[in-house]
Amino acid sequence: MQNDEIKFEVNWELSRRDFLEAAKTMIEITSAPGKTIPIPVEDDTGPAIMLLAGLNCGGCHLCCKSVMAAGLLETEIKALQKNHGTEGFTKEGLIFPCRFLTETGCSIYAERPLVCITYPLQGGAQSSAGKLLAVESVCPQAREIALRAYAIAWDISHKRKQLKAEAESVIKGGDKRLK
Numbered sequence: 001m002q003n004d005e006i007k008f009e010v011n012w013e014l015s016r017r018d019f020l021e022a023a024k025t026m027i028e029i030t031s032a033p034g035k036t037i038p039i040p041v042e043d044d045t046g047p048a049i050m051l052l053a054g055l056n057c058g059g060c061h062l063c064c065k066s067v068m069a070a071g072l073l074e075t076e077i078k079a080l081q082k083n084h085g086t087e088g089f090t091k092e093g094l095i096f097p098c099r100f101l102t103e104t105g106c107s108i109y110a111e112r113p114l115v116c117i118t119y120p121l122q123g124g125a126q127s128s129a130g131k132l133l134a135v136e137s138v139c140p141q142a143r144e145i146a147l148r149a150y151a152i153a154w155d156i157s158h159k160r161k162q163l164k165a166e167a168e169s170v171i172k173g174g175d176k177r178l179k
């Protein structure tokens with residue numbers, strides 16, 4: 001079946017609610033068999049967004065009660081000070097348990113800091129292979145997310161190795177035929 005080309009303009013200026021309504025409409029249009037649903041991610045944010053999309057967050061709010069290292073960007077501090085006063089955070093970050101947590105969840109959800117949006121993923125872990133994403137182990141979903149990520153990473157790595165070996169074997173075969 002032909003995969004129709006869908007033109008969808010992502011309008012980041014919309015409110016969260018209107019943005020999600022527009023996304024829902026686009027997903028409806030593009031989710032028929034043979035079509036693909038476009039997702040507005042870029043190379044540097046893609047892996048994190050897709051991992052977070054797979055997070056089955058149970059809303060336990062452990063992250064809002066007990067995470068000790070939730071740094072804030074300078075612009076976030078200024079916005080919090082302007083909209084909510086000066087309590088509940090310092091220039092080092094949020095103070096826990098977070099003062100914005102209520103019985104029904106985060107009271108500033110649409111304007112919550114980046115560190116909350118990307119929780120439980122943490123950037124900047126290092127390995128011999130370079131920078132890695134890490135998963136904050138306080139989150140009850142951490143092990144499952146990490147295991148899924150490792151499984152997908154293995155699949156990709158294994159397939160790449162296999163394709164490389166096949167390509168090399170084809171090149172070698174071609175060389176022999178030339179002799």
Ligand code: SF4
Pocket residue numbers: 063064065094098099100101102105106107108109112113116
């Ligand atoms: S700002 Fe909201 S999401 Fe972030 S820790 Fe506080 S209550 Fe949780």
Ligand code: SF4
Pocket residue numbers: 056057058059060061062063064119120138139140141
């Ligand atoms: S600790 Fe994990 S599962 Fe619990 S609310 Fe935070 S992100 Fe969701």
